[in-house]
Amino acid sequence: MQLPGKLLLSAAALLLLSLAFRFYRNRSPPPGKIPPGEQRENRDGDGENRDGGLRRRRRDGGDKSGNGLGMRHAALRGEKSFPRSEEEEEGEEVDSELALIARKAPLGLARTERELRTKQGWKLGIKAESEVGVEQGSYPGSRTGSELGNQPGSRLGIKPGTAGPEPSQGSPPAQVHLGNCSEVLRWAKARQLRGLQDEALQVMSQHLLQVLRSPHLYGRLNAGERELLLGLRSRGRPRLVVADVPPAESGHRRGRLCYYDEDEDRWCQLCPLPAEVAGRGCAVCPMFNYLFVVPGGEGAGRARSPSRRVLCYDPLGDSWSDICPLRQARPHCQLVALDGHLYAIGGECLATVERYDPRQDRWAFAAALPRDTFAVAHAATACDGDIYVTGGTLRSLLLRYDARRDSWVTSPAIGDKDRTAELLSAHGFLYRFQLRRGAGGTDVTVSRCSASARLWYPCASHPLAEPAGLRCAALGSLVHCLGRDFHLRFLADPVSPRFGAKELRPFPAPHGILLPAVLVLPEGDTEPPRL
Template sequence: MSEPRVGSEEDSSSCGGADVEKHLSCPSSGLVAARLTIVVGDTHFSEEKMLLVQSCDYFQALYRSGMKECQQDEIHLKYLHARGFLIALAVLRGEMPILDGDDIVEAIECAAFLQVIPLAKHLINLIDPDNCLLMYHTAATFGLMDLYHAAALFIRDMYGDLEAEVRKTLPSELTSYIESLTPSVFVAVGAHVTCGAAETVHAASRTVCYLDETANTWKVLTDLPLEASTSMAGVTVLDNKLYIIGGVHGLHKQVAGSFCYNPENNSWSRIASPAQLRYNLSLVGVDGCLYAIGGEYERTTMSSVEIYNVKTRGWTFAAHLPRPAAGAACTKTMGRIFVCLWRPMETTEIYEYVPGKDEWRPVTTMIRHQSYGHCMVGHRDNLYIMRNGPSDDFLRCLMDCYNLSSGQWSSLPGHFANSKGSLFTSVVRGNSVFTLNRSMTLEYIVDGKSWKPRRQLKGFPRSGSVWTFLLRLPETLMLK
């Protein structure tokens, strides 16, 4: 394999939605604090004009147009269902309703007709194995293209389980589009510390590898840049790009640079590092932004949080964690960010970051013997927290599940083997959870709130800490 290139960073998607022109929010526009009655069928809705204009391209265009409707206090929307508009309003107010069946269809119809970007994002976050075909077909029907593509990618990742139903229920052109996409693969990189100029470019510990599931073997994808370190780094994937933030090298834990890997052109680029030097941080990517959460520096644990906007290439500080934390278990699910904060000896508190309010909101508290949360994984509206088992058996772990919709905890039955790191590096793909250690890669199927072993594949032959994630790789890269 040729040595990857290191160049300048490329743009990606932004964190926010569409901006509203400044004149729309000035007092003379008549939108500030003004209310509008929207009539959908026989149902009347009263809502702030500014909320609608800020969030819906339809209303932005209407109030820029100068048409007579701009002066009216009541607007009639034809060809929509009231339930779909009600769901849109709920999302615009910050709610995150769980939808199924007719609700999904009517919400997609409304999102497409009014171009409600927050609703379209919410629908993308709701894609799961039970609704992905409905989402895909309906999004194609109404031309909601972001949802259409996201649902197609989800189906592609589960194609082995869904192919029969896809061919039975979808038109041939929709099936062909799914099959044209590249499925995601399971990727791993071990903890690596730079050793200086004498280090060889292709040292085994410096390689990022992917699992060829058909051949049941690990293959080298790329080498880390010589200046990069994954030891105590933050590692995550955002928009199919791999990010390594921080990391340390040397006996004095000097903080290494930050890098981005783009599999589309097999290249690495250096990116700006957080303003606050930090290592042993938690890193998660959501909606065009990287979140560097907590960490430590010079033996001081931090509560500070920084956000990197991939489009603007800049870091900004966000609300601090409720208390300092290093290496905290962190995950995202349904477009939401969650972090576990441990309060010795038996309490794990879970917080959610709310971007619109820039605050950490307490979600729930788990009190268990040996309750320290080593890993947290999100699947649908469930958070799974893995923790050590009995004090005399640290090679097994226990798992608890918190359902975000019901607010209820439940414990999964039995113990899960944790030899050499399995379960503490879990990755979700569709209805599957991949776990990893040196001996084996184990795929579980999430069935309800139970994890059932599905198949065993080859383990990752690296010692020490391992980071795992999913990437979509071009066929040309996988053929090397």
């Protein structure tokens, strides 16, 4: 009885296994999977299912080794960290056509890429390997390719024997100017033409104020390109420039803008000042390597009246232009540049402050000076992200402006009531220059204060033969102190600040008031006129 029972159980088990196997074979395949039989048929045929199988595998990211064209273009798209431009969006459509061609032709990778270059070159902007040979600086009118590119004559980031992007539809413009620099930059970036990118950025840096005012131009630049514009505009050797402002009298000679040549200890003329820049009450300040000038008044003699005009000098183009006028006419004001904005502080019997935004070309009121604090003759400078103001009616008081909070606070007192001629900053220190008259003559005394420690102490002095006013400008660690008959140099050293032993050549035959500043001047081929 035991043997027949075992045989019966074995037969039942075999029957169950056969039923389970039939059920497994007859079940429907999951979505996206091809039955083994159909895979064998498609391997031998060229029907529609074959394209579908390849399409599914391409949609999953190409082959496992990552050598597929679809995976490579997807990786390039993922590396972009800025909004895509129109050319990049067109590149996505081309990417789908690349994958479609790769599905239809079972070719090797090298043969597939060669076929793509010949068939799709008109849309992708690429050519065969033998046609790639564009070098930097080879375009008509291109100067910056050899100056700002990687190396003169180097291929545009293209290795020998490989294909790279090159324009096949159209050609680069013969001259890049402000009207087409944005489109040229995008066109060059899409094709990785470094020399042409540098040339477009160079043009933008030469017209920085116009670029800042245009969202169409400045809004399309990334953070690195915006910093590069400032670097290109300030590329060169800083020089001391002086505006010789004549009296506001009819028949008087026009003023002049000059610079000091340190190598030969001489003064050279840049250009004449506009006729509006005359008389007392003018103010100057450099920002973005432009020189901004507030004339202070207009007219001559008794007909002279306060002016709201603001002029701007571009040393790269050697030209003058007007920017948005002030909301209030403020002669004898102080101009200070801070964080890309220009501040017009106070003025004759004014306690208001205006801030200029170059992106909007507009002046707006900021926090006013404390009431009855300053009338005229104050001095101001920027240090460690704040603006410091002293002088006026309360000569021993120092005010600090916090731009983040738009408010004024009182800083430590200076300690004496001598008139402050100039207030400058260098290496985190505030330097106060004063003229002290005594029985033995006049001295230029310097006191300094750390912006963090807030403690004033005297650090240097120098005797003067003629107390004929004092104007200063900081060129790095060197502070040039100018008067009608003297030219001193003060070293703002953090450890040992001191005056230089050698007196430099004074400004020759000044017409009026001297207003110094610092600008980066382009190197010219012609010899400038000497004074």
